[in-house]
Amino acid sequence: MNKEVRVRFAPSPTGPLHIGGVRTALYNYLFAKKNGGKFLLRIEDTDQTRFVPGAEEYIKESLDWLGITPDESPWNPGSVGPYRQSERKADYMQYALDLIEKGHAYYAFDTAEELEAMRERLTAARVVTPQYNSITRTQMKNSLTLPEEEVKARLESGEPYVIRVKVPRKEEVRLNDLIRGWVMVHSSTLDDKVLMKSDGMPTYHLANIVDDHLMGITHVIRGEEWLPSAPLHVLLYRFFGWEDTMPEFAHLPLLLKPDGNGKLSKRDGDKLGFPVFPINWKNKETGETAAGFREQGYLPDAFLNFLAFLGWNPGDDREIFSKEELVEAFSIDRIGKSGTRFDIAKAKWFNEQYLRTESNAALAAFIIEDAKADGIALDQAKAEAIASLTKERCTFPADMWNDNKFIAIAPASFDEQVASKKWNEEAVKVLLNYATSLEGYSGNFDASTAKTMLESSAEAEGIKLGKVMQAVRLAVTGAGAGPDLMEIFAILGVTEVAKRIRYALATLTVVG
């Protein structure tokens, strides 16, 4: 196989992309890059009734956020465009007509009521699968049953019609899925799917095959929900005479809800306690916003890494992979077969891992911005010091500021539980000493100086530092837990520490 690998991600703009779709896009991207091929994006907007404004932009923004930008797309077209099926509308009819000519498709004039009546009749006759197929089509209004003249007359009169594929009666359809191996289906279980709708638009089945062919797609990597219709697609390639260039298929296992009860869907929104969308989606009709991973504080590379491992693994114990490493390690035969439940705890873990490896300089930007929202101006140096001190204990960038505001904001109140247990005579004595020596100090104040001075303040009273440490922390931060206290002191500076201690001394009273 020396043909250039070309894969596509083909979402329909019916709303925000959900993470299952994002994973499909990711696998397509990884496969293309791994094989030096191209990753295309095609918008499948053949259902005019379900079109949602903004969905297309949403898809673009989501992929850009994750850095899996298509090589060819509506916004960056290659030579096989257009990349929106609605803009290719004029071309599909000739292919459908070609099929009719070859005897593999036919016109059908049945109304919705007639189709309904047929299904009811079949159901009443206890036919297990009522469908428009090789048997029932003989009783319907189509170009196979109607006289040629009448068909012509109906077409000329402008009567609405669809074009259906003529599925052979008895045939074994085989397909070799890259993930599942040979899948065999008997054509008698397939129905005569509509290829061209009465509004002149093709259905997914026709448009998909025609476009994949025209766009030189070599591998179709898509969700498992397409597996049942894959045999029909194989049949279509055959009817068109394109079997020799038919793409290889890989049907991805589905992303399931955390309880394993059904596949993850858009409607799950935030009900499950975590986002199902890559980025925020504002529903223009309801005005409601569905949460996205980006806005929740997930780093793009961490999210990508997490997503890649939902159904795929490299075969060894490594788990942290940059995008480039994923490309290098990726292969379709290491994709699993079974559905994957979505576990948000693991996603958080990945984010934590990535947060820790981010540079303090980069993280400082988050802290500065979040502090600003609280009306606090932080300089870069101070923000970097906070980042360095806090990033190892946080899941999201925003936690660095939100969980550690006390570093920049002097406590107005103190954790009562800690105060009642730790605020005692000894602590007061030590803090009194410490405040005094801090106030008389004007040299360089770093973490070790802060500690040395605190130690001597305790020693002077013959008190062990460990006994009063919590109280010291409480006095300066208002809380009983947090990052290394002496490092915090260094960030605060000698004057501020002394000031806070004086305030605590004046505010807190020793009880019991």
Place this chain on the structure above:
RNA sequence: GGUCCGUUCGUCUAGGGGUUAGGACGCAUCCCUUUCACGGAUGAAACACGGGUUCGAUUCCCGUACGGACUACCA
């Protein structure tokens, strides 16, 4: 209902005819430590079931159960 797909710790998974069934998340305990975290160590925790094939099956085959997808002029 029918067609198709699937089933290893709670979750993501590695493995594959003979293994103490490995790792990760989460959980628990311990260590480190001025706290909380981080980190380190340890632990509990799995081959859905029944038949075959075989000297031997978690692994191969067949059933059953369970789960899922599909079953539109939606994708």
